[in-house]
Amino acid sequence: MKIALLQMTSGINPLVNAAVLQEAAAEAAAGGAAMLFTPEMSGLVDRDRARAAAAICDEATDPVLAAVRAAAAEHRLWVQLGSLAIRRADGSLANRSFVIDADGEIRARYDKLHLFDVVLPNGERWQESASYAPGDKAVVVDTPVGPLGLSVCYDLRFPDLFRALSDAGAEVLAIPAAFTPPTGAAHWHVLMRARAIEAAAFVVAAAQTGKHADGRQTYGHSLVVDPWGRVLLDMGETPGLGFVDLDRGVLADVRARLPVLQHRRPIPPVERIA
Structure with a gap:
């Protein structure tokens, strides 16, 4: 099953980002992909909170979501839209x-569970929880590439x-990202x-890359990793589209040779000894 990954440098204008996503959908379909994967915050990367807030909408009015849904229907293509900043009904924001x-x-939604609140050794400070609220559930959805576990x-x-996702049947793990260069x-x-080895699953990680209009930099290196831990695709730092075939025979072979999912046991209470 052929998939496509979009590596992009999202900016502060959602309409410009939407056009990039629409073009990628057309190219992915023309290239024979059954599904397109895009990065975290595909629709908006802007650390100016006041400016970003003015551009964040609910699902019903989000122009990027509407554009991607239209492109998916036009090109008969499934899309794993890595994430968008979405305003919930209660006014809080989700990284969805x-x-x-x-x-x-829309077949599935997943709100990012773990929020990035860190101070890096180079002095960078990130406090995602200052703008976003965490999700409250994990999600696996059936897709043409197999049961897909969602994360961000x-x-x-x-x-x-990822243990919970694979226990629930996930065979492919989507990990869209906007990683910083130091942590990347x-x-x-x-x-x-x-994560691929532990879950005996494919990992598909579409990533943001390069210097963004708001001044931040992201790591790139969109990856596809097979269940044996082999890197099938590494897109480096250049924006663009990458293609790879997911061989379900590899999945079956790895799970037969190393049946780790069958061997999992509940973890007993930890005995702490002073």
């Missing part, structure tokens, strides 16, 4: 991932989530490969 089918219908960026560092250089590849 979507799965859109080939009719343009910083979720990558919490293996319990240190941890991106090793954590993506670890």
Whole structure:
């Protein structure tokens, strides 16, 4: 099953970003992909909170979501829309991932569970919780590429989530991201490969890359990793579209050779000894 990944440098204008996503959908379909995967915050990357707030909408009025749904229907393509900033009914904001089918219908939604509140060694400060509220559920959805477990960026560092997704039947894990260059250089590849190996699943990680209009920089290196931990695609730092085939025979072979999912047991209480 062929998939496409969009590596992009989203800016502060949602309409410009929507046009990039629509073009990517057309190119993905023309290239024979059954599904397109896009990065975290595909519709808006803007750390100016006041300016960003003016551009964030609810689902019904979000122009990026509408554009991607229309493109999916036009090109008969499934889209894993990495995430958008969405205003909930109660006024709070969600970093929300979507799965859109080939009719343009929303099949699944997932609000990012783990929010990125850190101070990096280079002095960068990020406090995602100052703008966004966390989600309250994990999600697996059936797609043409198999049962797909949803996550977003910083979720990558919490293996319990991916255990829950694979326990629920996920065979492919979507990990769209906007990783910082320091954390990306240190941890991106090793954590993506670890999640694939632990879950005996494919990992598909579409990423933001380069210098954005708001001044931030992101790491790039959109990846596809197979269940054995082999990197099938690494897109480096250049924006664009990448294609890869997911061989379900590899999934079956790995799970037969190393039946880790069958061997999982509930973790007993920890005995702490002083």
